[in-house]
Amino acid sequence: MDKYEKLEKVGEGTYDKVYRAKDKATGQLVALKKTHLKMDEEGIPPIFLDIYHRGPNTRPLPTHLVKNFLYQLCKEVAHCHAHGVLHRDLKPQNLLVDKEKGILKIIADLGLSRAFTVPMTSYTREIVTLWYRAPEVLLGTTHYSTGVHMWYVGCIFAEMVRRQALFPGDSELQQLLHICRLLGTPTEEQWPGLTALRDWHEFPQWKPQSLARAVPTLEPEGIDLLSKMLQLDPSNRISAKAAMEHPYFDSLDKSQF
Known part of the structure; x- marks a missing residue:
């Protein structure tokens, strides 16, 4: 010091x-x-x-850097999942970047990480920073697992492209409304078990909007990957390992990692 x-x-x-x-x-x-x-x-x-x-830096992040950093983030998240670790506070502020080498690392308030098991353990939902909280956490679930990570990753992905948060809510309710306005209000048919969640109540019925409007500079393959990360039903979200094989990364030299 x-x-x-x-x-x-x-x-x-x-x-x-x-x-x-x-x-x-x-x-x-x-x-x-x-x-x-x-x-x-x-x-x-x-x-x-x-x-x-x-x-902070408000200049647009070049596409190759977005792909580079996102791939590394997916790789690190996949590594965490493979070793039974669930980081409960993934957000841009907990990512470190070596600008010269182009290396990204997750840092932790490591005391907020826990090992997860099957069946999934109960976690404290307030622990996740509001803008990156997954909808199931906002709706009061106490049993969640790796799908929560992919929601974080999707929000970070969009923020790298937009250079601003995708869902900047100032309360849990506002956070849910931001999500529903863009992705549509979920139904029990789309998300089995939704209405049984503790904090579920009837929300305004919004239809899903085009993600391309929210991230207009993102190429179609990126929009497809983002949509798979931001599935409202956590069981439908792409895994970190599968995300690494997505066509969005086809132009990336993965051998460097």
């Missing part, structure tokens, strides 16, 4: 604090995230990360 001059606190969460700071050697402004977790029966042992985040 001697490398940085701490300027001011700019944010605080349950497990961390974020400070505006300056690199003493270069003068570069950075964000320092200080994480402190206590060992508990659900989490894993605490760790501390010495990392820094660059500020």
Whole structure:
């Protein structure tokens, strides 16, 4: 920490604090995230990360970088699933990118990750950042698994293309309304078990809109992949492993990973 001059606190969460700071050697402004977790029966042992985040960038992200980063994200999520780990707070703020090497890594508030088993374990739904929460979590399910990850990935995919959040709700209800306006209001026929979810009630009946309107610069193969990630019924969402084989990535040199 001697490398940085701490300027001011700019944010605080349950497990961390974020400070505006300056690199003493270069003068570069950075964000320092200080994480402190206590060992508990659900989490894993605490760790501390010495990392820094660059500020926001509103310039369009080149298509090849979107494909590159999305593929790496799917690969890391598939790796988590293969090893029985369910990260409960996937969001852009928990992704690190090596700009020069083009490498993406998921970082964790690792205490928020748990091993999952079959039958699926009950999780605390409030743990997921609102904009990336899957509809089943918003509707009160306490039993969810890997399909939740693919909703996160879909939201992050769209955000990389749009450079803004796809569903920027300011409450759980508003979040659900954002989702329904774009993807259509789900029915019991489309999503068996929907009406039995704890927080289900009758929502306005919207018809699904074209995803291409929400991400107009995304090519047709990308729209198809995004639609498979953002299925309202979690059992219909594409898996991370299957996503890696989607035609959207055909032009990507996968050997580099």
